[in-house]
Amino acid sequence: MNLINKKVTHKRFGMGSIVKHNESIIEIHFASENKMFVFPDVFGKYLKLHDKSDAHLIEKIIQIKEMERKEEERKKEEEKKLQRKNLKLRLEHEKLMKHYKLHPESQMVFRCDIEEQNSSVSEWKVFSGAIKSGNNKGKPNKPIRMHQNSAVLLTALDPGMPEKDRRIIGVYMVNEDFIGKLCEDGNIPAHSKYKLQLSEQESNQLLLWKYYTDKKSPDKMTWNSGKYRYFDNVWMAQILLDIVSLKSEPTEQELAQRFFKHFCKMNQITDHDLPKPNGALMRI
Known part of the structure; x- marks a missing residue:
């Protein structure tokens, strides 16, 4: 103009x-x-x-x-x-x-279906599922025990295999500022550093029920419903320690070691006093 x-x-x-x-x-x-x-x-x-x-x-x-x-x-x-x-x-x-006071069972074991086996370790997050009944039916579950000291254990069961053969496929600490009570969408994202994926060979050597026990039915290895369960902080430390020993590649082993140390610090666990795993699978 x-x-x-x-x-x-x-x-x-x-x-x-x-x-x-x-x-x-x-x-x-x-x-x-x-x-x-x-x-x-x-x-x-x-x-x-x-x-x-x-x-x-x-x-x-x-x-x-x-x-x-x-x-x-x-x-x-x-x-x-x-x-x-x-x-x-x-x-x-x-x-x-x-x-906040540390809950002794503030870890999560998550049951991955076939699709989630890939998405959970590529996107590094899981969805806690929806409430099945009541006034809040359809709304996301709030993972209220999850806090900055919490880790999510990813597990999978091959088709046709018994529950005792449920494998651990990965694990991650929750995001640095995650608080389950404030989680509105049910998504539980991973920490920026502490996340580990297991190879198929490693996964086959790391079975959930070696560490995990359903305290209501300690002699049974069943998972009838639900996407996740809370479990003992010490059990998660035992799993992380065994992952360290499974990792042979130096960089991955170092990451696993840092993960383990960080987890123990966040959960006030003395790593050299860890008891041996005593899950339901060890009692057969």
């Missing part, structure tokens, strides 16, 4: 002509001197174009600028709301952290 030499009238400085302009500044020559103004803001309130078609275009530009300004204000307000929400969550998080 070329406004050079266009005639204008200013409320204070009278008539003049435009000598220079760009997207943000306009310069006008008046009888006594040149003046610079903010473009297009000066139009409408203080400055009027004589050419009606150009004046109409300026009005459109002003309308567009006003819409952009309102959109910018809306975004800023949304950002403020998000900051207030995040602050509230952080304060709630800090409060829970301050008063």
Whole structure:
């Protein structure tokens, strides 16, 4: 849009002509001197174009600028709301952290179906499932015992095999700031560092029931329903220690060792005092 030499009238400085302009500044020559103004803001309130078609275009530009300004204000307000929400969550998080007491069974063993066997170790998260009945039917389960000290153990059972042959296929610590009580969508994401996938050969050597016991039926190896169960912190430490011994590749072994040390620290476990595994499979 070329406004050079266009005639204008200013409320204070009278008539003049435009000598220079760009997207943000306009310069006008008046009888006594040149003046610079903010473009297009000066139009409408203080400055009027004589050419009606150009004046109409300026009005459109002003309308567009006003819409952009309102959109910018809306975004800023949304950002403020998000900051207030995040602050509230952080304060709630800090409060829970301050008063949190370690639950002795705050680990999760998750039963993966065929599809989840791949997705759980590629996306490094699991879904806790939906509530089956009651007022909250259909809503995600809240993994209320899960906290920053918790790990998720991924297991799978090959078709046609008995439950005693359930294999461990992977394990991960939950995300650094995860709190089960605040989990609304049922998704349990992995820690950025502490996650281990087992090869098929390693998995075949690491059976869940070597470590796990259903305390209601200690002599049975059954899993009738549900996607997950909570289990003992010490059992998870035993599993992680055995994963360290299974890993032969130096980098993977080092990661497994760091994982084990971190887990023991988070769960206040003395690693050299760990008892031997005594799951249901060891009692046959």
